[in-house]
Amino acid sequence: MDDPVLLTGAGGRVGQAILGGIGTDHDWRLLDREPLAEKKLPPGTTQDDVYIADVTDRDALSDAVSGVGTIIHLAGDPRPEAPWGSVLRNNIDGTQALFEAAVEADVDKVAFASSNHAVSAFETDRRTPDIYRPESEFLLDGSELPRPGNLYGVSKAAGETLGRYYHDQSDLSVVCVRIGNLTRDHPPIDYERGQAMWLSYRDCAHLFDCCIRADYGYEIVYGISDNDRKYYSIERTREVLGYDPEDNSAEFE
Numbered sequence: 731m732d733d734p735v736l737l738t739g740a741g742g743r744v745g746q747a748i749l750g751g752i753g754t755d756h757d758w759r760l761l762d763r764e765p766l767a768e769k770k771l772p773p774g775t776t777q778d779d780v781y782i783a784d785v786t787d788r789d790a791l792s793d794a795v796s797g798v799g800t801i802i803h804l805a806g807d808p809r810p811e812a813p814w815g816s817v818l819r820n821n822i823d824g825t826q827a828l829f830e831a832a833v834e835a836d837v838d839k840v841a842f843a844s845s846n847h848a849v850s851a852f853e854t855d856r857r858t859p860d861i862y863r864p865e866s867e868f869l870l871d872g873s874e875l876p877r878p879g880n881l882y883g884v885s886k887a888a889g890e891t892l893g894r895y896y897h898d899q900s901d902l903s904v905v906c907v908r909i910g911n912l913t914r915d916h917p918p919i920d921y922e923r924g925q926a927m928w929l930s931y932r933d934c935a936h937l938f939d940c941c942i943r944a945d946y947g948y949e950i951v952y953g954i955s956d957n958d959r960k961y962y963s964i965e966r967t968r969e970v971l972g973y974d975p976e977d978n979s980a981e982f983e
């Protein structure tokens with residue numbers, strides 16, 4: 731197994747979903763630019779395992795990645811409406827710094843938090859809302875070119891391309907997970923798009939556990955629950971990572 735695992739953006743929603751599900755299964759290092767309250771640390775992890783640093787701080791990153799087997803890289807600006815200055819700094823520069831540090835430290839694997847917004851412009855007026863419904867056969871499978879619907883999506887497509895570059899330049903394994911809509915306890919209400927791309931907290935934790943344990947080269951996969959409504963295929967996620975989701979937004983309708 732590829733422990734210790736560095737989790738960037740550990741204090742956020744995705745980070746906490748992961749730690750809530752598999753917090754006791756790995757030896758963690760947690761990085762965030764904000765301090766992490768005790769309640770955000772899984773059992774067995776202490777403030778000594780926490781790095782309070784910005785991902786654009788290359789010296790701090792070099793310290794945090796030393797001796798690490800796998801990195802789950804979540805830190806960044808998650809807002810679909812985020813302005814260019816913020817995604818350029820936090821998402822693109824930060825992700826480049828992260829991959830560079832990973833290669834320099836001989837890390838084995840990086841799982842990168844990409845997004846549905848890297849491909850959200852596939853949701854044209856002609857296709858929607860039909861593709862959000864169970865009868866639709868329209869499926870993206872990760873082999874399509876990015877088609878971002880906003881500058882945040884552009885930054886995620888850039889992160890995927892940085893991953894491709896660093897994988898090709900070194901033996902770093904990279905999986906880019908195009909995460910759907912992570913919502914705790916139940917799918918988003920009255921929001922068909924969100925129900926089609928719902929990722930439950932337990933499926934999220936299981937998915938990133940698979941990213942730590944599986945063997946891969948370079949992959950782009952979708953990260954959603956096994957929803958009846960879906961326009962993202964999770965076949966590749968199952969095949970390459972062994973992902974076996976338990977939740978389905980249809981069970982809440």
Ligand SMILES: NC(=O)C1=CN([C@@H]2O[C@H](COP(=O)(O)OP(=O)(O)OC[C@H]3O[C@@H](n4cnc5c(N)ncnc54)[C@H](O)[C@@H]3O)[C@@H](O)[C@H]2O)C=CC1
Nearest residue numbers: 739741742743744763784785804805806808843845909912
């Ligand atoms: N929540 C969701 O449904 C989805 C999230 N994602 C991606 O997953 C990742 C995590 O998202 P969330 O947990 O929802 O966001 P969040 O805002 O809840 O958490 C992000 C965490 O990263 C930290 N952070 C932000 N910029 C940083 C920087 N420059 N250096 C160090 N730490 C920094 C923040 O302090 C925060 O704790 C993001 O990259 C986001 O784009 C992708 C698709 C869907």
Ligand SMILES: O=C1O[C@H](COP(=O)(O)O)[C@@H](O)[C@H](O)[C@H]1O
Nearest residue numbers: 808809810845846847910911924
């Ligand atoms: O990438 C992300 O996607 C989710 C879902 O997008 P939405 O536009 O349907 O809300 C979003 O909630 C999350 O904040 C973002 O990081």
